[in-house]
Amino acid sequence: MSVTPFRLPTIPLYKKETIMNLIAKGLRLDGVRTPESPRSVKVEVGVIEKAEGSAHVRLGNTQVIAGVKIDVGTPFRDTPDQGVLTVHAEFVPLASPLFEPGPPDENAIELARVIDRSLREVGAVDLNALAIRPGEKVWIVWVDLYILDHDGNLFDASMLAAMAALLDAKLPYYEEIETGEIVLDRSKSEGPLPVKHRVVTVTLAKIGDYLIVDPDFEEESVADARIVLAFDEQGRIVGAQKTGPGGLTTADLEKAMDLGWRAAEVYFKALDEALAGKTGGS
Amino acid sequence: MAKAQVQLISEEGLRHDGRRPDELRPIRMKVGVLSNADGSALVEFGKTRVIAAVYGPREPIQKYMVLPDRAVLRVRYHMAPFSTSERKSPAPSRREIELSKVIRESLEPVLLPEYFPRTTIDVFIEVLQADGGTRTASVTAASLALADAGIPMKALVGGVAVGKVNGVLVLDVDEVEDSAGEADLPIAAAPDIGLITLFQLNGVLTRDEIRAAVNMALKAIEYIVEKEKEALKAKYEF
Numbered sequence: 326m327s328v329t330p331f332r333l334p335t336i337p338l339y340k341k342e343t344i345m346n347l348i349a350k351g352l353r354l355d356g357v358r359t360p361e362s363p364r365s366v367k368v369e370v371g372v373i374e375k376a377e378g379s380a381h382v383r384l385g386n387t388q389v390i391a392g393v394k395i396d397v398g399t400p401f402r403d404t405p406d407q408g409v410l411t412v413h414a415e416f417v418p419l420a421s422p423l424f425e426p427g428p429p430d431e432n433a434i435e436l437a438r439v440i441d442r443s444l445r446e447v448g449a450v451d452l453n454a455l456a457i458r459p460g461e462k463v464w465i466v467w468v469d470l471y472i473l474d475h476d477g478n479l480f481d482a483s484m485l486a487a488m489a490a491l492l493d494a495k496l497p498y499y500e501e502i503e504t505g506e507i508v509l510d511r512s513k514s515e516g517p518l519p520v521k522h523r524v525v526t527v528t529l530a531k532i533g534d535y536l537i538v539d540p541d542f543e544e545e546s547v548a549d550a551r552i553v554l555a556f557d558e559q560g561r562i563v564g565a566q567k568t569g570p571g572g573l574t575t576a577d578l579e580k581a582m583d584l585g586w587r588a589a590e591v592y593f594k595a596l597d598e599a600l601a602g603k604t605g606g607s
Numbered sequence: 608m609a610k611a612q613v614q615l616i617s618e619e620g621l622r623h624d625g626r627r628p629d630e631l632r633p634i635r636m637k638v639g640v641l642s643n644a645d646g647s648a649l650v651e652f653g654k655t656r657v658i659a660a661v662y663g664p665r666e667p668i669q670k671y672m673v674l675p676d677r678a679v680l681r682v683r684y685h686m687a688p689f690s691t692s693e694r695k696s697p698a699p700s701r702r703e704i705e706l707s708k709v710i711r712e713s714l715e716p717v718l719l720p721e722y723f724p725r726t727t728i729d730v731f732i733e734v735l736q737a738d739g740g741t742r743t744a745s746v747t748a749a750s751l752a753l754a755d756a757g758i759p760m761k762a763l764v765g766g767v768a769v770g771k772v773n774g775v776l777v778l779d780v781d782e783v784e785d786s787a788g789e790a791d792l793p794i795a796a797a798p799d800i801g802l803i804t805l806f807q808l809n810g811v812l813t814r815d816e817i818r819a820a821v822n823m824a825l826k827a828i829e830y831i832v833e834k835e836k837e838a839l840k841a842k843y844e845f
Contacts (some may be wrong), residue, residue, distance in 0.1 A: 326683040327707035329715065331674050431708040434694045434701050446790075550716075550804065562817060565792075565808035566709070572716040572802030575821060582814050 327431055329508060329570070332423065333546065341532070341547040350533045355385075363527075363539035363588050368599035370483055370493040377511075378494025378518065380599070382486040385541055386476035388420075391486035393494040395518070397507045398458065398465040404423060408455020408463045412441035414470040414483060421475035435550060435568065437470065440484050443524050443555035443564030444468075451519035457499070462507055464496060466518065475544035480553045484526040489599055496517035496577040499546055523564055525592040526555045527585040531573060536580050538588045545569075552581045609719030613769045613787040623783055631767070631827055636747070636838035638658075638755040646756025648838070649749040650843055652767075653781060654738035659748035661756040664726035672727060677720035682711035684745055686734040696779045706742050713746050713805035714753065715793040717761045728758060739781040740768045746795040746805060751835050755842070760770045765831035769812060769820040776820050778827055792817070794824040798832055 347353060348360050356366065365386030373379035374535030378393035400407060414437040416424045429437070444450065455464040466491065470483045498513035530540035530548035540548055555564035562582070567573060573581075615623050624630065632653030641647035644660035647734070651657075664678050672679055684706045686695050699707075714730065721747035731750065732745045743766030750764040771790040785791055790810025796803045812820065 326681055326682045327704070327711040328672060328681040331672060331679055378799060420840070431704050435705045436710055438705050442809050478806055496840065549824070550712075556809070561811055561813055562808060563811045565806060565817075567803065567806035568709075568712065569716040570712055572800075572804040573806065575803065575825070577742070578803065578806070578821065579818070582817065 331588065335418050336543070336546045340543070344544060344547055345533045345535065348532065348537060353498060353537070355541070356556075358385055360535060360537040361584050361587065363481070363591055364541065366485065366592060366595040368489050368595050370489050370505040370599050376490075377497060378492070380486045380489030380493060382482045382489065384482040384485070384539065386474060386477060387478060387482045388474040389479065389482040389486040389491035390473060391472040391483070392465045392471070393490045394469070395404070395494065395497060396465045396467070397462055397499065399562065400456070400460065400463040404452070405460040406456050407452040408450075409465045410441070410445060410452060411451050411466070412437045412444070412468045412470070414440075414472070414488065416472050416475070420472045421422070423528050424472075424475070435566070436479055436483060439480065439555075439564060440470070440487055440526070441565045443484065443526060447524060447557050449488070449520060449522045449524050449563075450472060451521045454519040457507060466494070475542060476530050477545045478539050480528045481539060481592065484555070485596065486522065487597055488523060488525065491518060491520050492523070492596070492600055496525040522557050523593065523596060524557055525589050525596070526553050526564070528553045529581045529585060529589045531571060531577060533547070536577060538584055552578070554581060554585040556586060558593060560586050613822050614773065615784055616775050622772070622777060624781065625795055628775050628777045629823055630780065631830070632781065632829065634834055636822050636834055637752060638751050638838050639842050644752070644756070646754070646758070648748045648751035648755060650744050652740050652744050654736055655740050655744050655781075656736040656830070657732060657734050657741060657744040657748045658808035659730060659732045659745065659752040661728065661730050661752040661758065663728040663756070664758070666721035667731075669729040673725045678718075678723040679695060680711055680715055680718065680720065680730070681727055682707050682714065682730045682732070684710050684732045684734070684742065684798070686737060686741070690734045690737045706745075709805055709807065710742060710745055710749065713764060713766070714819055716748075716804045717797050717800070718753070719759045719761065722759055728753075735759040737782070739785045740779060740793070743767050743795060743805070747831060747835065751838060754835075754839055755777055762799035763826040763832045763835050764795050764797045765835060766793065766805060767790060767824050767827045767831060768793040769824045771812065771816065776816065776823060779822055792820050794821065794828070796825055796828045798825065798829045
């Protein structure tokens with residue numbers, strides 16, 4: 326069951342008016358950004374040594390860690406020759422007064438599923454290259470997103486973290502023993518996880534008649550709706566989701582695709598820089 | 608991901624069930640199909656069959672679940688265990704939880720919740736038979752059930768999915784096209800106030816394809832919403 330959020334902080338009307346007046350002048354509440362620019366992005370990979378791949382993303386004050394764990398398992402019946410990619414998100418209670426301990430709520434599930442679809446549909450991870458013994462043993466790739474600090478736009482920060490962690494990930498070394506079992510030695514590696522495409526999402530918030538890129542928490546709280554667009558490096562749209570209680574016009578959608586692609590290039594650059602800083606990276 | 612190349616568009620440009628790319632399946636709508644609910648509707652898009660019921664505005668059963676200045680909308684999208692080829696467990700799946708959310712958010716833009724502070728409006732949707740496009744049929748059924756319950760609305764909402772099959776954009780995808788297709792773009796909109804209220808993309812499309820798909824969907828939704836108006840009027844004809 327999905328319920329209208331009834332525990333959100335009350336935002337004074339003047340705050341929304343202030344935000345809208347600033348946008349009309351090409352400004353944002355933080356005094357630095359334009360409506361079209363995302364916050365500063367910092368991506369760092371290899372932050373969790375025990376994970377096969379990991380990344381820490383800061384998007385303004387929002388912080389997300391993604392960890393990639395890789396195991397051996399059985400494939401799905403309808404895709405016996407492919408590995409398995411699973412994305413999960415945890416909105417841990419230390420990240421926001423709005424998050425409660427417990428199983429993932431609809432927001433965490435939505436976030437994980439939008440990211441999962443955007444990676445899956447374009448074939449970001451080459452699942453065909455992840456069969457060890459087709460039909461029997463394949464690599465299972467778990468992407469776990471951990472929201473550490475929620476200051477808005479969890480989608481873009483999480484997708485950046487997921488993508489950076491996948492690009493950072495290495496397949497563990499394995500040996501087939503006599504019984505046919507696969508034994509892993511995680512201290513050694515089989516080589517990088519095969520990643521074919523890079524994907525980022527760009528979230529835009531609609532506030533009154535305006536669209537702004539990368540809303541922070543306050544901006545999200547007064548927004549009518551948000552649109553999340555996933556882009557690959559060629560600018561194709563590989564996933565999308567309208568989220569929030571309001572609606573969008575076709576003109577909004579058109580503008581979102583335009584502004585979205587420009588912000589996507591900023592995110593791709595942040596990914597490149599993070600991976601260039603890593604020796605022996607892909 | 609490499610999808611199995613199934614030929615779903617014939618040489619004449621027709622689809623596997625004989626439809627043209629921009630043709631809807633046969634649609635049926637009926638309101639007031641349940642006696643207990645304040646409003647209800649049955650909607651069919653081909654073999655997809657969805658029933659929706661509305662209770663409220665009413666005092667919330669969980670007393671804490673209120674807003675002092677407006678009504679709270681609760682939506683549950685649920686699939687019957689017998690609605691799919693393989694039995695679906697009745698426990699809510701992650702998919703159903705996500706769809707309940709996007710359906711709620713597709714209805715909220717047309718409601719006037721400030722008319723009913725401290726109440727809940729409940730929308731319960733059951734998919735009786737799933738053959739593609741269940742979420743958009745659900746939005747359509749929910750919109751009808753809300754109107755049937757006499758809840759003030761700015762406009763009616765209708766939904767339809769556009770897919771891409773063998774490189775061709777097709778309207779109102781069924782299950783075969785959805786599982787073999789390259790993209791699925793479910794859209795719901797309130798044409799009378801010019802708002803898109805549900806927008807998802809599962810697949811890869813260029814910006815031009817998105818533009819074309821949205822136009823195709825919005826044209827169909829105008830027709831679907833006219834059908835909704837007819838169904839609502841039909842209840843009071845004798």
